[in-house]
Amino acid sequence: MARGPSNRSAPIKITDVAAAAGVAPMTVSRVLNTPDRVSPETTARVRAAIERLGYVPNLIAGGLSSRKSRMVAAIVPTIAHPMFAGLVQAFTDSMRQAGYQVMLSICGYHDPDDEGLFRALLGRRPDALLITGSSYSPAALQMLIEAHIPVVEIWDVSSRPIDMMLGFGHAQVGAEVAAFFHAKEHDRCAVLVADDSRAVSRARGFVEGVAKAGGTLVREMIVPAPSTISAGREGLRSLLPDLGERCALFCGSDLMAFGVVTEARIQGVAVPDRLAVCGFGNFELAAQCDPAITTVSLEGVETGRSAATMLLRRLAGEEPRDADRMQVPFSIIERATT
Known part of the structure; x- marks a missing residue:
């Protein structure tokens, strides 16, 4: 739309x-x-x-609607993930230092009523919004546009952002991991992700990248969101019959990758000789795991700070500028699992 x-x-x-x-x-x-x-x-x-x-009806007591609330709303799918927990903490700290309180809403990965969510939040008259993602129902999109407050969309890219954008292409991440495996002479690959739109987009990019490189996709596994350590362990058990002599596995998060590496040790699967593993997110446990897990690094904490900086500039009255719509860089950190 x-x-x-x-x-x-x-x-x-x-x-x-x-x-x-x-x-x-x-x-x-x-x-x-x-x-x-x-x-x-x-x-x-x-x-x-x-x-x-x-x-959107004003739910704040009469007489307050013309004043600034000094409150911003932040919508994220979960704070159980280290990726989003760090981002939210950095965003909240930055906004609080500027005199704003943050109202946090956990939307999950499959909320069919985004209109109800935005109506409830906007009814509290926040001065600005941080939103994870960029896909909305037509009614929710219209509501966000008509709110006429600064909005920053994070963790995704859109050709037509509502206002400000700070994200990255998930399919591009998957394609880069596929190219990384190909460069290490892996021609048999698999992918394990949770069933959320951004992780599935990474999987799609990975599958296309494997095909482009002439490789073979052994298995594409999509499990219920969110991604967990136990899902990684179960995923590897499911993959075992198709593992063959050598395989490279891209996981939707470092939690899943940790579960895969843990189960590989239990099952006697040599990492990385027989199974190469790459995660996503650069969580602390990926670096501290033995063997340390290769991962895709994104600056989640810095994204939170940058989103706050964008909103604060606009709340101070600055005009929109091109730098308010930018892509977050990512990189593959190679460690012992590849």
Whole structure:
């Protein structure tokens, strides 16, 4: 879906909804708060106007809507992952130092009601938003555009970001890992990822990269999100019959890779001689594991700080600039598992 205009005019008000629906503002208020007091026909007309305009009711007590809340909202899929935990901590620390509090929302990996999530958060009138990802339903996208507040989308790339963007191409990561394995003369490869859109995109890039290099994909395994150590152990047990004499495995996270390496030791599979392993995220346990795990490194903590810097510049009144839409660099750190 094409993104809306980038100009940030005044937010939609209840009077705008009333005018669009041809009713009084009090009627709009009743539809929102006591719909049983309004006829079904009028309710349908008002709700159609609300959806069309992207109006979000103000849930803050009356009189506060014209003031700055000094609060920003951050939406991430999980904080159980070291990758997101470090990012959130760095973002929160930076915003707090500037006098802002962070309201954190954990959205998971498969939230079908992004509209409800954004409506609930925007109803608290945050001054800005940090969002993990860049895929929304049409109604949620319209809501974000009409909020007219600074928004930074992280951990993904989009050809039409809502406002600011700080991400990387997940498919490109997968392709780079495939090229890395090919350079080390691996022609039999497998991939193990959790079922979230970004990890699946990395897997897709890896599969295409293996095919481009003329290699053979032994197995593509997608397990329920989030990625875990136990999923890595189970994944290797499943892969064992197809392992052959030599295979290279790309894991969706370092947690999975740690589970794979642990299970390989139990099963007597030599790493890296028979099984080469690459993780994703550069978690501390990847470096401290024995053998230390090759991984894809991204600066999650620095991403949190950079996202805060972007938002703070805009909250201070600075105009948008090209540097507000950038890709985060990544690199493969080779260690003992390859």
